[in-house]
Amino acid sequence: MLPIRAQGNPIAMRKSRRGGQGRRTRRSVLRALSLALLLTLPLRAEAPPKAYDPYAPLPQDTGAAGLKQMLLRLQTTARLMQTTAHPDDEDGGMLTLESRGEGASVLLMTLTRGEGGQNKTGSNLFDVLGVVRTLEQLTSDRYYAVEQRFSRVADFGYSKSADETFQKWHGHDIALDDMVRVIRTFRPDVLVARFSGTERDGHGHHQASAILTKEAFRAAADPNRFPEQIKEGLQPWQPKKLYIGNVCGFGALTCPPENYTVKLATGVFNPALGMTYVQFAITGLNHELSQGLGNISVDGGPHFAFYKLVDSVLPPTTDKDGHEKDFWDGIDTSLPGLAARLGDEEKDIPWLRTDLAELQKKIGEASAAAQKDSYSAVTPLSEASEINFKLTEKISHAELSSAAKDTLLAVLGNERTNLNAALNLAAGVDFRAVVNAPAGSDPDHAFMAVPGQTFDVTANFSSPHKEIEARRFEIGVIAGGTATGTKSGPGSENFRVTPSPNAQYTRPYWHRDDPEVESINKIDDPRYVTYPFPPPALLAQATVEENRHSPWTAAATCMVKYKDADGNDAERPLAVALAFSIALEPSTEIIPVSDDGTTQIKVGVRGNIITAAEALLQLKLPNGWSAEPKSLPVSFSQTGQLKEFNFRVWPSATKEGRAQIGAVLSYQGSSYDVGYTVVTRPDLPTFYYYQPAIQRVSIVDVRVPSNLKVGYIMGAGDDIPTVLQQIGMSVTLIPAEKLASENLGQFGTIVVGIRAYDTQKDVTANNKKLLDYVANGGTLVVQYNTGVGDFNSGHFTPYPATLARGRVSVEEAPVEILAPDDGVFHYPNQITQKDFDGWVQERGLYFMDQWDNNFKPLLASHDPGEQPLKGGLLKAQYGKGIYIYTGYAFFRQLPAGVPGAIRLYVNLLSAGHEAPVSGR
DSSP: OOOEEOOOOOEEOOOOSOOOSOHHHHHHHHHHHHHHTTTOOOBOOOOOOOSOOTTSOOGGGSHHHHHHHHHHHHTOOOEEEEEESSTTOSOHHHHHIIIIITOOEEEEEESSOSTTSOOSSSSOOHHHHHHHHHHHHHHHHHHHTOEEEEOSBOOOSOOSOHHHHHHHTTSSHHHHHHHHHHHHHHOOSEEEESSOSSGGGOSHHHHHHHHHHHHHHHHTTOTTSSHHHHHHTOOOOOOSEEEEOOSSOTTOSOOOGGGOSEEEETTOEETTTTEEHHHHHHHHHTTOGGGTOTTOOOOSSOOEEEEEEEEESSSOOOOTTSOOSSTTTTOOOSSGGGGGGGGGGGGGOTTHHHHHHHHHHHHHHHHHHHTTOGGGGHHHHHHHHHHHHHHHHHHHTSSOOHHHHHHHHHHHHHHHHHHHHHHHHHTTOEEEEEEOSOOBSSGGGSOOBOTTOOEEEEEEEEOSSTTEEEEEEEEOEETTOEEEEEEEETTEEEEEEEOOTTOOOSSOSEEOSOTTTOOBOEESOGGGTTSSSOOOSOEEEEEEEETTSOOEEEEEEEEEEEEOTTSOEEEEEOOBOOSEEEEEESSEEEEETTSOSOEEEEEEEEESSOOSSOEEEEEEOOTTOEEESSEEEEOOSSTTEEEEEEEEEEOSOOSSEEEEEEEEEEETTEEEOEEEEEEEETTEEEEEEEEESEEEEEEEOOOEETTOEEEEEOSSOOSHHHHHHHTTOEEEEOOGGGTTTSOGGGOSEEEEOTTHHHHOHHHHHTHHHHHHHHHTTOEEEEEOOSOHHHHHHHTOSSSOEEEEEEEEOOTTOOEEESOTTSGGGTSSSOOOGGGGTTOOSOSEEEEEEEEOTTEEEOEEEOOTTSOOBOTTEEEEEETTEEEEEEOBOHHHHTTTTOHHHHHHHHHHHHTTOOOOEEOO
8 A cells, every 4th residue: 555644826026136137038937936846855976876766857857968958958958848648648658758868858748647447455445545646656757857747637547539538528628728828838839649649549538638738729829719828928839740649559669650650769878868758658657656656667679659730830840751750840940949939020120040049059069068068168157147137138129020029038048047057066065955843754744844833954065176166144024024134154044934814724726625526626726727736845956156157046946854764864845734633433434224323433633833832623513413422622732743533423314325523723723624644655755635624424234144254365456444343344355465375264255356466466376275275165355456467367257258358338338137036135134226326436347258057147338339348257166165246336335335235245255155154
């Protein structure tokens, strides 16, 4: 299980020494700086390799290697944007080739955060899974060296068609609006869809992403499309060329020539990376563990990416065979080539091309100098920066159209940000800012800033070159708070920082009220729409000077030290948190009608301040419900402390239905009724998932068999065992690694958890023991697996059966009971058609498509327009016992408290164990 334990804030810097750049220029420069620091790190000089640190630059981005990479980027204005549907869809090899190989500025727009997918590392689903996958995607992006954006549409689960996808996404316009916004902001020359927009893409989300990309290519240039963006200050933008992917199948080494326009060699070895582009990309993709991609690899041989040109505003760029050598054919990506973008307006500023050529010359001189040693590049880089600054000033005051100005200033702003980064690399700058607080004893206890509460930060600057100095330090002010600095020595300054009492918490800027149903995210802070997360809570900045040249800046995110799960020193960006975090455990409670209705509520409260007086904790109950005690006092003697409080709750009536229990803590005139969990992993950055302090209660009319002991072998992780225990069943978790020695005969039924054969080698190794258990009279319930080939080659079923990828993605799809007389539909609960009402996300997945006659299919269902699938629930007598395979999505239904699914699942566990029951 992923260790999830337990609004972004704008940064206001004091004015820099230089002013008068013009509002447009400052906006573009600050946008670039903010973007570069979204999940950025302290600036660090080259250091010896160590264990992977999600906040340390990759070795390829530090020292001489990093400088070489930045100088490559400075020599081209090429900008490319790829669109995909989910995290892990991206063509990492192509992105890495274009960014690290060609020096292009590259952006990846992933429409959804993958929140509707399956989690192969734990039981976390829906929006918290979306946070996990956002972190995974950002970690992969570091290897590709790309920027990242998302849209407001959510992954609602597998979709078989683009039509269904757009229906769930409320049409085209929400996602298209976001895509157009990103195009107008990033201004790509080339737009690349990962998919083709046809049925060969498979998943409906894949198809939709390419369909939207084709629309956005022209829509972004039309001021009448999404005019509210134009009112905000964005300008229309027309990418020059549009390509689609999936024209030859993913991973294809060959492709019919008529199917593609460009063939990109992603399998070329890059000495700076120490491997090929696609291999380096796969190293990044390996961090997407929730997708099951932790162990994939590719060989060092030839690999290619194929794309087809489908729209263009340029004169023909293909050769006689319809091919191009790369994406950039017909596009002048040199700095002087910027002048040509003005068209007839170029004659109004005849000095532009000459100045751009001089800027390019200085960057070339820096590249040549860096071949000798990095520090030699400081002088030409400083001169280039000065040229850039003066050129920006001249353009700001030139008689040009606003569109022409924005075009030039956006590129020069991006170039200036890269020049600043290159100067820091060439000068060996090491700049860090750290909160002066004791290291927390574990990741949950890392220091967090609280609105209105003062804390100290120390900023330290160093360079191996005595000529390089930090003349002035500045620190961000959190949402109108204060920051006062005091020099503490050469290259060091201490700050007293007090966030505003109204400072926003470090949390996602989006949410869904009901993730199981809604497919569009609500935006809580429009300033950050399309960004992965809000920017870091606090940034430090140093003005860097070298005695011969103009100053530049070094910036760093303010970090907090803590001990990781293994007790090692670690750090993460400072976060702003509420004074008290409230969470009800568990977040969902299932109460059987047969009970007296009494339930125990546990409320966890984390205090991020030391309380001056006792706070008061109480529950918010539905009408007619009661709790004992009515309230409890709460106090904290140290920050980061977690305490648990217990309440006994009585419903007003025990009839099937749903209710909601909340908790609120009152302290000094303020009320707190939300909580956060820390979302992290040793290989990932850290972020925070917020949710209301509520418990969703589902009262279910369900009978359970008496004295049935159930053993549950966890696979990838799910919450089914918790639900079974809540309704009164005896459930024991069987660790997979103990399966060989476990006495299985003590259990009447054993459940093999979701994806257990995929993720637990001990389950595959002991499959014969499980089948022997069935033969001796036990009931075995096996849930779905995704490794179709491995499962089928393993012959894990007692009789021949073939696992397939058939699924029913529409949760309302009709279900037919094929064997109405079978005991599964009568004991201990009577199952009728109404038990298939109210299911969430999907009916099922990974159904069998062939099976031996010893198997009896029990249910059939299908998506609209398709043939019935009967392999989702199979039952067979094997020896003295019963074997059941189910692909129906109980792992989603039971935690959601779906009554009919709970009753049917209990019946599956009870198969072969007819005995007295408790309940209705």
